[in-house]
Amino acid sequence: MALWCISHCVFGQTIIEGKVTDAETGDPIPFASVYFQGTTIGVPTDFDGFYRIKGEAKSDTLVVSYIGYETKTKAYQKGVTQTINFQLNPEATALSDFVVTAGKVENPAFDILRQVMDHKPMNDKRRLAAYEFDSYNKIEIDVDNISDKLRQKKFMRKIAAVLDSIEVIAGEDGKPILPLFISESLSRYYYRSDPRLSKEEVLKTKITGVGIEDGSLISQVIGSSFQQYNFYQNRMNIVEKEFASPIADGWRILYDYVLEDSVTIGGEFCYLLDFKPKNDQELAFVGKMWITKRDFAIKQIDATVQRTANLNFIEKIKIQQELDRVENGAWLPVKTRVLVDVAEITNKSAGFLAKFYTSNQNLRVTEPRDTRFFDRAIELSEQSREYDESFWEQNRHDKLTPTEINVISMIDTLKNIPIVKTWTTLAKTFARGYVEVGAFDLGPWPFLLGNNNIEGWRVRVGGRTNEHFSRRWQFNGYMAYGFDDEKYKYGLGATWIADRNNWTTFNVNYRKDIDQFGIQPDALTDIDGGTAFLALTQLGNLVRPFRYESYQLGAFRQFSRAFSAGILLTNKSFQPEFDFRYRTNLEKPDSPLGTDFSTSEVTLRLKYARDESFIINDNSRISLGTLRWPMFMASVTRGFKGVAGGDFDYTRINLGVQQRLKLGFWGVSNYQINAGHTFEDLPYTLLNAHIGNEQIVYTTIAFNTMQFYEFVSQSYASLRYQHQFGGFILNRVPLVRKLKWRLVGTGNILFGGVSQSTLDVQALTDENGNSLPQFDVLENGRPFAEVGVGVENIFKFFRVDYIRRLTYLENPGVEKSAIKFSFNLSL
Known part of the structure; x- marks a missing residue:
């Protein structure tokens, strides 16, 4: 027994x-x-x-x-x-999993949350003076929800055959997925709090992907720097949107909570709380969090943003995180898993899954490193690419799952299918603007064909070398021909990258082409938001066109993370293609008139951006912008008469500051303040011509109710402001909230003027007494001003702005208001 x-x-x-x-x-x-x-x-x-x-x-x-x-x-x-x-x-129906009802007895979760709020300063990792850790990161991107109609397409048949042969990727009961990309990286992450700086040394990377041949750019963005999620912040930045944390300061206004249970996890007694947003269209989370009884810190959290939130294309965002206490009491993430589920745009297409996993080990609280150590926010080891599987077996924090091993196998198979090679090449060409042919990039393709009133039909061919040719030298060139003016235009250039760590370059360029006055952005204007506008201005009737020939020498250096400087030496000859005259001797009002002129100038450009970060793509550098601080810019230009044919002596200064302000619940604001002054009397073509916009396309770099070349200034100051409310207002309008439209407010104001002495030297008539095209001048104390209201996210892709002009309504030909359209793809 x-x-x-x-x-x-x-x-x-x-x-x-x-x-x-x-x-x-x-x-x-x-x-x-x-x-x-x-x-x-x-x-x-x-x-x-x-x-x-x-x-x-x-x-x-x-x-x-x-x-x-x-x-x-x-x-x-x-x-x-x-x-x-x-x-x-x-x-x-995940959002309906629990219901909170009002009653006389206070919700027991509230007392726990008040304690969480009281302990936030102690538990938040940002209070530590400095810390470091080793990080292992894994990213996988897949195609999912492949419709039957899509599988039957001719180009998908071979891909579907591979998919059918390895359906085990999703598991016994799961849906088959089509993997596109998987990466692993090992890095060392550093942080200091005062000033707040971080740095990541990417030590080793392994990248397998369809259409991925060179992983230098991708290697910089697959590390821990882009996987920092801190729920102790009131708002968390995910896919360029601000999401409210369930333990934000305004927790009681934003969320409902239920105390579900208590459990011991890793030796810590924890309260289990469910949470969900009060408004299901807010950028907020639904999920669970485990709060420790001793420190009232987050031990574990599972937070999901569902498709009801005001987001485009996103089915779901899920963040799962586990944290551990380090010395001095703060809590740092040890494991983080993020899933971004991108919905199918149509029922004939497919969706995407992006999966991110981060494991942090050897967490140490340290003494702050010198600020110079953080000059490069992301530093990629020269020997980072590591494809030896035995190395990863020894060094990765977690073993690959059978599913991930199958993913790598499938990607290797897909890469060799001819139709996949063709489509990935087309996609890369569209995104980069260039066709890669070995060591050369041909393009950019948007400039291949154009038409305007001076050249008629214009064709252009060109290209540049890439890093397969050299990581130190880049050469570029193009040739264009106009069929009406029967003239060739061309350009050549070379850049020497002297230092890729403290980005230092020297370049030389020659151009002989055609352009137009009053359209070119000044030295401080960010043209990223005006690419479509500038492309349109090159078509149709050119405004005050001129031919030019220019020689330019330039040098640039990033002296520290915050400070950079560049110098340009430029000689440029102008041949106006419209009725234009200037006094050949500006000191004599009766001096002979001239048409063509030349400038020889030196420009010094300075920029201070305290927390700007960059990544290097091929032989160029991409700014990731600033996080919290404004960007300050200044340029000083000195023109020399008699040097290399220059016709004028002058000094010009421009100052600017711009910033993107994330205001959490209230939306996002962008402002840009510019000011400038030209000290000498000059022909109006060399003064500051403010960019107007007669196109139907809205742009942030122009005054959208101002005509082309309507105002010119010798001294000016301007403010451009835009506020994107997101869903803050329209989410609360019952009949509109389902459309997920987003409200935008804009306002631009410009002060400027031209001295009387400068006005006196302008040529009003030609040699025969015929009137010449002139310009308007802003009156002292009377600015140009416009305000606008817009709706973006129309059909998820479009934005419409109504802009009202407030001043100078008496000017001939002006429109008091305008409706502008723009393509605006955002999440």
Whole structure:
């Protein structure tokens, strides 16, 4: 009898282990409840979705449940050790999982949340003077929800055949996915709080992807720097949007909460709280968080942004995070998993999954490093590319799952399908603007063909070398021909990259072409937002066109993370193609008139941007902008008469400041303040011509109700302001909220003037007394002003602005108001 009892206790105990994953993505589901049906015996899954449960129960059914997923059951065999895996299907009604009702008794979750608020300063990692950690990052991008109609397309048949042969990627009950990209990286991350600076040294990378041949750019963006999620911030930046944290200062206004349970996790007794936004269209989360009883800190959190939020193309964003306490009491993430589920645009297309995983080890609180150490926010090791699998087996923080091994295998197969090669080449060409042919890039293709009233039809061919040719030298050139003016235009240039660490370049350029006065942005204007506008101004009737020939020498250096400087030496000859005259001797009002003129000038440009960061793409550098601080710019130009044919002496200064202000709940503001002055009397073509906009396209670099070349200034000051409310206002309008439109407000104001002495030297008539085209001058104290209101996110792609001109309505030919359209693709 005793022997039977011993054998039953030892050999008859039920032990079940396995993994719980998402049926649509194949990702693990941490924190899910696994329990024997009809009992209180249960365990949660760990961060990687694994569980191990043992015990006895009357039933033979194992249950798995988790918020946002359908509950699933499976039969198990009693008295033996076994493996049972679960795949859960997402539930469409996750936001309705709990209901909060008003009553006399206060919600018990509120007392816990007040304690969380009180302890936030102590628990927030940003209070640490400095810390460091080793980081392992893994990114996977897949195509999912491939429709039957899409699979039947001719170009998809071979791809579908590969997909059908490896459907195990999504698991036994899951949907097949088509992997496009998977990467791994090892890096070292550094942080200091005063001033707030961070740096990542990307040590090793491994990239496998369809259409990915050179991973130098991608290697810089797959590390820990782009996976920093801190729920102790009131607002978190995700896919360029600001999301309210469930422990934000305004928590009671934004969220509803339920105290669901208490549980011990990693030796910490925790309260389990459910949360969801009061308004389901707010950029906020629904999910669970585990709050420690001792420190009232987040131990674990599972937060999801669902498709009801005012986001485009996004089905779901899920962030799962596990944190540990470090010395001095603050909590740092040790594991983070992020899923971005991009919805299908049409029912004939497919969706995308982007999956990010970060593991941090060797977390250490340290003394702050010198600020110079942080000059380069992202530093890529010269020997970073590592494809030896034995190295990764020894150094990656977690083993690859069978699913991820299958993903790599499928990508290698897909890369060799001819139709895939063709489509990836076309996609890269469209995105880059150039066709890559070995060591050369041909293009840019948007300038291949054009038409205007001076040249008629214009064709252009050109190109540049890329880093396959040299990482030190880049050469570029183009040739264009106009069929009406029957003239060739061309340009040549060379750049020497002397230092890629402290970005230092020297360049020389020659151009002989055609342009127009009053359209070119000044030295401080960001043209990124006006590309479409500038392209349109090159078509049709050119405004005050001129031919030119220019020689330019330039040098640039990034002296520190914040400060950079550049110098340009330019000699340029102008040949106006419209009625224009100037006094050849500006000091004599009766001096002979001239048409063509030349300038020889030196320009010094300075920029101070305290927290600007960059990544290097091929042989160029891309700014990622600033996070919190404004960007200050200044330029000084000195023109020399008699040097290399220059016709004028002059000094010009321009000053500017711009900033993007994230105001959380209220939206995002952008402002730009510019001012400038030209000290000498000059022909009006060399003064500041403010950019007007007679096109139907809205642009941020122009005054949108001002005519082309309507105003010219010798001294000026301007303010451009735009506020994007997001869904703050229109989300609350019952009949409009379903459209997910977003309100925009704009306002521009310009002060300027021209001295009387400068006006006196302008030529009003030609040699025969015929009137010449002139310009308007802003009156002292009377600015040009316009305000506007717009709606963006129309059909997810378009923006419409109504702009009202407030001043100088008496000028001939002006329109008091204008409606402008623009293409605006945003999430």
